[in-house]
Amino acid sequence: MEEASNRRKFLSVSALAGVLSACGGGKETAVEDEGPSRLGRPVSAYGERSAHVKLARAFRDSANPEAAASFTPLQDLDGIITPASLHFERHHAGVPQIDPEKHELLLHGMVDRPLMFTLADLRRLPSESHVYFIECSGNSGGEWGAKTTPDPQRGFGLASCSEWTGVPLRTLLEEAGVKPGASWVIAEGNDACRMMRSIPMAKAMDDILVAYSQNGEPLRPEQGFPLRLVVPGWEGNINVKWLRVLKVADQPYMAKDETSKYTDLMPDGKARIFTFVMEAKSIITFPAGGRKLSGPGLYEITGLAWSGRGRIEKVEVSTDGGKSWTAARLQEPRHRIAFTRFRLPWRWDGGEAMLQSRCTDESGYVQPSKEELVAARGTGSNYHFNGIKPWKISADGSVTNVDA
Amino acid sequence: MEEASNRRKFLSVSALAGVLSACGGGKETAVEDEGPSRLGRPVSAYGERSAHVKLARAFRDSANPEAAASFTPLQDLDGIITPASLHFERHHAGVPQIDPEKHELLLHGMVDRPLMFTLADLRRLPSESHVYFIECSGNSGGEWGAKTTPDPQRGFGLASCSEWTGVPLRTLLEEAGVKPGASWVIAEGNDACRMMRSIPMAKAMDDILVAYSQNGEPLRPEQGFPLRLVVPGWEGNINVKWLRVLKVADQPYMAKDETSKYTDLMPDGKARIFTFVMEAKSIITFPAGGRKLSGPGLYEITGLAWSGRGRIEKVEVSTDGGKSWTAARLQEPRHRIAFTRFRLPWRWDGGEAMLQSRCTDESGYVQPSKEELVAARGTGSNYHFNGIKPWKISADGSVTNVDA
Numbered sequence: 001m002e003e004a005s006n007r008r009k010f011l012s013v014s015a016l017a018g019v020l021s022a023c024g025g026g027k028e029t030a031v032e033d034e035g036p037s038r039l040g041r042p043v044s045a046y047g048e049r050s051a052h053v054k055l056a057r058a059f060r061d062s063a064n065p066e067a068a069a070s071f072t073p074l075q076d077l078d079g080i081i082t083p084a085s086l087h088f089e090r091h092h093a094g095v096p097q098i099d100p101e102k103h104e105l106l107l108h109g110m111v112d113r114p115l116m117f118t119l120a121d122l123r124r125l126p127s128e129s130h131v132y133f134i135e136c137s138g139n140s141g142g143e144w145g146a147k148t149t150p151d152p153q154r155g156f157g158l159a160s161c162s163e164w165t166g167v168p169l170r171t172l173l174e175e176a177g178v179k180p181g182a183s184w185v186i187a188e189g190n191d192a193c194r195m196m197r198s199i200p201m202a203k204a205m206d207d208i209l210v211a212y213s214q215n216g217e218p219l220r221p222e223q224g225f226p227l228r229l230v231v232p233g234w235e236g237n238i239n240v241k242w243l244r245v246l247k248v249a250d251q252p253y254m255a256k257d258e259t260s261k262y263t264d265l266m267p268d269g270k271a272r273i274f275t276f277v278m279e280a281k282s283i284i285t286f287p288a289g290g291r292k293l294s295g296p297g298l299y300e301i302t303g304l305a306w307s308g309r310g311r312i313e314k315v316e317v318s319t320d321g322g323k324s325w326t327a328a329r330l331q332e333p334r335h336r337i338a339f340t341r342f343r344l345p346w347r348w349d350g351g352e353a354m355l356q357s358r359c360t361d362e363s364g365y366v367q368p369s370k371e372e373l374v375a376a377r378g379t380g381s382n383y384h385f386n387g388i389k390p391w392k393i394s395a396d397g398s399v400t401n402v403d404a
Numbered sequence: 405m406e407e408a409s410n411r412r413k414f415l416s417v418s419a420l421a422g423v424l425s426a427c428g429g430g431k432e433t434a435v436e437d438e439g440p441s442r443l444g445r446p447v448s449a450y451g452e453r454s455a456h457v458k459l460a461r462a463f464r465d466s467a468n469p470e471a472a473a474s475f476t477p478l479q480d481l482d483g484i485i486t487p488a489s490l491h492f493e494r495h496h497a498g499v500p501q502i503d504p505e506k507h508e509l510l511l512h513g514m515v516d517r518p519l520m521f522t523l524a525d526l527r528r529l530p531s532e533s534h535v536y537f538i539e540c541s542g543n544s545g546g547e548w549g550a551k552t553t554p555d556p557q558r559g560f561g562l563a564s565c566s567e568w569t570g571v572p573l574r575t576l577l578e579e580a581g582v583k584p585g586a587s588w589v590i591a592e593g594n595d596a597c598r599m600m601r602s603i604p605m606a607k608a609m610d611d612i613l614v615a616y617s618q619n620g621e622p623l624r625p626e627q628g629f630p631l632r633l634v635v636p637g638w639e640g641n642i643n644v645k646w647l648r649v650l651k652v653a654d655q656p657y658m659a660k661d662e663t664s665k666y667t668d669l670m671p672d673g674k675a676r677i678f679t680f681v682m683e684a685k686s687i688i689t690f691p692a693g694g695r696k697l698s699g700p701g702l703y704e705i706t707g708l709a710w711s712g713r714g715r716i717e718k719v720e721v722s723t724d725g726g727k728s729w730t731a732a733r734l735q736e737p738r739h740r741i742a743f744t745r746f747r748l749p750w751r752w753d754g755g756e757a758m759l760q761s762r763c764t765d766e767s768g769y770v771q772p773s774k775e776e777l778v779a780a781r782g783t784g785s786n787y788h789f790n791g792i793k794p795w796k797i798s799a800d801g802s803v804t805n806v807d808a
Contacts, residue, residue, distance in 0.1 A: 036596045040498025041625070042469030045460035047489040050629045052504055053622045056449035065446030078569035078617035079533035081485060085451040086621070094444025100456055126704050126749060129483035129735055165482035192440045213482035215619065217490070218457045221445070225454045300530050331533055333737045345530060 057086055058153050066094030069136065071157030074304065075285045080131070080331065080339040082160035084220045090136045090158060091222070092257070093193035096242055100218075100226040103190070105210070109248035112177030119226055122212060125167045130209070130232070131338045133306045135159035135278045137235035137262060141382035143370065143389070148403040151290035155401065156283045156389070159306065161339035164230045166211030169204050169246075178248055186253045187229055190242035197238040198252030199231065203276075207232050210243065233308025233337045234276040235383070237262060267378035280307035280367050281386035282315055282342070282359035293397035296350035301328070302343045307361035312340040314360040319346055321354035321390065322369075328357070353393040354402070370403075461490055462557050470498030473540065475561030478708065479689045484535070484735065484743040486564035488624045494540045494562060495626070496661070497597035500646055504622075504630040507594070509614070513652035516581030523630055526616060529571045534613070534636070535742040537710045539563035539682045541639035541666060545786035547774065547793070552807040555694035559805065560687045560793070563710065565743035568634045570615030573608050573650075582652055590657045591633055594646035601642040602656030603635065607680075611636050614647065637712025637741045638680040639787070641666060671782035684711035684771050685790035686719055686746070686763035697801035700754035705732070708743045711765035716744040718764040723750055725758035725794065726773075732761070757797040758806070774807075 055077075057070035070089040072082055089095075100119050108114040139158035142148050149155035173185070178201070185204040189195040199208070209230040212219060219225040224241030231239050237257055252258065252274070264272040282305035287293055301319075305312045311334050316325035328342035342357070359367045368376075370387035377384075392402045459481075461474035474493040476486055493499075504523050512518035543562035546552050553559035577589070582605070589608040593599040603612070613634040616623060623629040628645030635643050641661055656662065656678070668676040686709035691697055705723075709716045715738050720729035732746035746761070763771045772780075774791035781788075796806045 036497075036500045036594065039470040039596050040495070040500040042498060043461070043463045043472045043474040043493045043495065044626070045463075045474070047461075047491070047493075047624050047626055050501070050504075050622065050625050053629075055621065057447070057451075059447045059449075066443040068447045070447040070449070077620040078531070079567045079620055081567045081620045083488065083619055083621045087451070089447045089451075091444070091447065093440075094446060096440045096444040097454070100454075124703060126747065127482070127706070129745060163483040163485045190440065192443050215487055216481040216483055216485045217459065217487045218454065220451050221454050222448070222451055225457075299528060302531070333739065335737065341533060343530065 055086060057089065058157070067092050069158060071153045072160045073153045074157050074159075074283065075152040075288050075290065080161050080304070080341050081215065082162055084162065084214050084217065084223065087160040087162060087214070087220070087223060088136065088158045089222045090138070090236060091191070092195055093191045095222045096191050097221065098190060098226060098242060103226050103244070105227060105243060105246065107172055107176050107246045107248075109186070110179040110182035110250060111173075111248050112179065113175070115172070115176050117172070119212065122167050122210060122227070125171055127165055127167055128209065129163055129165040131161065131163045131335045132230060132232050133159055133161040133337065133339050134230070134236050134239055135306070136237065137275070137278065137383040140385040143385045143387060143403065144374070144379045144381060148401050150401050152283055152285050152288045155289070158236070161306070162214045163216070164209055164211045165213035166209035166230065169208040169210055169229070170206070172210065172246070173204060173248070176248070181250050182248045184249045184252050186247040186249055187238075187240040187243060188245040188247070189224070189240045190244040195237065195240055195257065196253060196255040197240055197258055198255065199238060203231065203234070233278060235262065235278055238276065262383060264377065264383050265380035267380065275384055278306075278308035279384065279386045280309065280312070280359050280361040280365050281305070282357040282367055283389050284317070284355055284357050284391060287355065287393060287399045288391050289399055289401040291399045293348060293393065293399070295397065296348050298345060298347050300343055301346045301355065302341065303357050304339045305342060305357070305359035306337070306339050307359070307365065308337060309365060310336045310362040312359055313362050315340070315342040316358045317342070317344045318356050318358070319353050322356060325358065348393065350395065352395055354390050355393065356388050356390040358388050459490060461493065462561070471496050473562060475557045476564045478556040478561050478563075478687065479692050479694065484565050484708070484745050485619065486566055488566065488618050488621065488627065491564040491566060491618070491624070491627060492540065492562045493626045494542070494640060495595070496599055497595045499626045500595050501625060502594060502630060502646060507630050507648070509631060509647060509650065511576055511580050511650045511652075513590070514583040514586035514654060515577075515652050516583065517579070519576070519580050521576070523616065526571050526614060526631070529575055531569055531571055532613065533567055533569040535565065535567045535739045536634060536636050537563055537565040537741065537743050538634070538640050538643055539710070540641065541679070541682065541787040544789040547789045547791060547807065548778070548783045548785065552805050554805050556687055556689050556692045559693070562640070565710070566618045567620070568613055568615045569617035570613035570634065573612040573614055573633070574610070576614065576650070577608060577652070580652070585654050586652045588653045588656050590651040590653055591642075591644040591647060592649040592651070593628070593644045594648040599641065599644055599661065600657060600659040601644055601662060602659065603642060607635065607638070637682060639666065639682055642680065666787060668781065668787050669784035671784065679788055682710075682712035683788065683790045684713065684716070684763050684765040684769050685709070686761040686771055687793055688721070688759055688761050688795060691759065691797065691803045692795050693803055693805040695803045697752060697797065697803070699801065700752050702749060702751050705748045705750045705759065707746055707761050709746060709761070709763035710741070710743050711763070711769065712741060713769060714740050714766040716763055717766050719744070719746040720762045721746070721748045722760050722762070723757050726760060729762065752797065754799065756799055758794050759797065760792050760794040762792050
């Protein structure tokens, strides 16, 4: 380009104005970047990240790291797709290492024809791909009480979003022939705890996938390789990983993880059970807890909204603690039951501010405030927290969780 | 589930019928899978593939692996998203290793205010995410002549599809202030060859992104970390990687890679130049060259279609060498300028068959046959091959490239 010698001259006359100067963009100082003087690295079979990129799932050191969770760094990701390597984890007995050549799926119980499927069998059947979020029902559990977390990752990162491919469960059930009176399907995983969940037949015949692929590739081990259920919009652990058995029955199995766990204790001492649907929820991922704004000026507020009931229709953002709300721009196309990215330009005046988002889904459901949620359900549950999340901006630019 | 002892009994009475038996699904033999007897692996910071999954980009051993290409294994991927680790590569001087803290983007030339941007500057600006394919204009170049390749990966794998996030180039140009008479933007990369391409101003002000993210994560080094242009629908190498300079000008730069290369030699000895748009193209990825069908029965034909002119409106599939065509099912939602997955059930009778796909985009453009393409353009070019690709099924089930 023969401009290197002219660069300093060009820049010495530069005057920054408008949107960029307002947000601190651009620089008056020229950098003498001579660029690379030799060939770079060759092509490779399977790419890796730059050594400068350190994004990681967060997790606590624990005496039982096999029965643990790791959290997606929502505040550091863009768009709506979560890379498989950063998809959240929640395991109850660790990640089994399965040879796909030896893995089979048994479909039995109240069916005319019990069937056993290899991976190759399933891959020959008609398939579908959909972008869906999966969220652990314990996501944001700390927000119910005083144990709230400082940033989006630790507080909201048990939710991720991928393109899943597999065979509709309906296809397998129709082939096996469901007997009259059958009303539930019991799914069992091939982990050491035999994770087991009961699924109503109506959902099983609707949109569930027996999935073998995530974001184009075979499932990762921690996402259930080689097979998992993807149960759109329903709580994470019913999306049974390392799927090995489907049993058709006329009642739920009342397994450990749908009785003593994954039920919601109400103020009156009763427990809600089979609270499958993950209700509409949104979170501002920038500016959010753990960040520090460098100074007044223009910023783009951005975040994610999702609903187990379908499409996100609206996200409103408040920067004044909920007194006024402005509709954010939604990234198109908006998939059903998937992360929806929202964005809103915001000029920070350097004073204290309180940022929060509130979403509405296609069913008309509006994300509640924490106060509304607690009034309805108390604080006895660890599950299904979807309250509005305020982040506080202090005059020094630091952003904190007001409840932390 | 207490069914282990019953499994053999259930399966001994199983009778396979309907769609699954027709396609070989299901098995009569029970497998005594005792499952894991101990805890699996713990949670991890950044996930890796199962050791059983070997999908890889293909490339030739070469004396100059820095000036080479690697091909996406299209026949082994599902859905429309290409994992970043498997996105195709085409480098002219290798992959530079860049420290993002030191990288800057200069915007100068015919502008009112030359500007220099750090990554942090760009990340503060309003951003967009879109799912776009990128295709090397040399993809399928061998198909022009007798050098055709045996499988989808080697023949068509210089095309991949991702969710890209970045700042509209328009935003930067508007901030710098484009001077009257300016009509081109010259983009330059920070690789050792200083890859440089000229872009008409109308496109620069339309939908180009200065991208910093792919599939949620920061760009991979081989995709231009920390910055690349994403020029929707235009040939791969104008999507300049490791972007360091944008110069506004009143004429194209006539760089090496838009004159001696990336131009199309016509039969009359003239060369087409600035043939930017990648025209509508489709490829059956299963059954395709390199596969062997295990026997007659039901299969799902599937593949990918894409067009630089917008949305794919129709994909037709022929299984009889082009005598008859059937509309395939298209995966929704269909993004503009992105891979569109198509699927069609097909019952193979065990005889010879010829499979091919033909797509139509929203502009009404119909993918041509190889004969039509050669009649119009001859065989003097290595670029912009988008002809219909037939795969031959032999009676033994093997699938081959008829032109190979």
